[in-house]
Amino acid sequence: MIGLQKIEPGKNTELRVFNSFIQWRVVGETTWKNLVSLSEIQGPSGVAGTFTQLSDAPNSYFGQSRRGVRVNQSANGLEFYSLLREDSWFFSIGALNENSPFLEGSTFPKTYTLPALLRETTINRLSGLINSQSSGTAIISIQFGLNSWTSITGLSTLACTTSVLADQLASVNNVIPAGQRLRISFASITGTLNLSFRLDVTEAL
Secondary structure (H helix, E strand, C coil), rough: CCCCCCCCCCCCEEEEEEEEEEEECCCCCCCCCCEHHHHHCCCCCCCCCCCCCCCCEEEEEEEEEEEEEEEECCCCCEEEEEEEEEEEEEEEEECCCCCCCCCCCCCEEEEEEEEECCCCCEEEEEEEEEEECCEEEEEEEEEEECCCCCCCCCEEEEEEECCCCCCEECCCCCCEEECEEEEEEEEEEEEEEEEEEEEEEEECC
């Protein structure tokens, strides 16, 4: 910090921001003096806001977020805190059938791969898996990876039918590093479906 020079009692000063500095001068004088560089008083970066991601049509997914502070306790009993964001990602795939052009692969299992994750993400639960059409079924698994793929334990070989599937908890292989991708793997598809489900996740910030 550059600081103020001594000024005569009773005189007033004024401030302005100019050329990356906060500057000051005595009221009535023409010369501005640097008080402090803005870089010296810059605080930490703010937390990123809620974001939305859209994938290729006809698929899309979007998130609703809430932030929280996780309280942890170290081995010596001291508490420490980590900022996290809990999200619900909603997935909807309309008019899905075994020949849908956005599916990857010519034979089953066929897949649909989502954009790379921006931060480490823990998959907690899959909820509400259903086909809202009057008929049609699919068997899906949620996987992650890049060149090789790992199924998330608890979220494998799930039957999508016209009845809502009970909540499925992810228990192992559910922490995904930043930069890796999620994909939906279809072991089979019969008929035409309007498939939807929700993933509850926790993202590190």
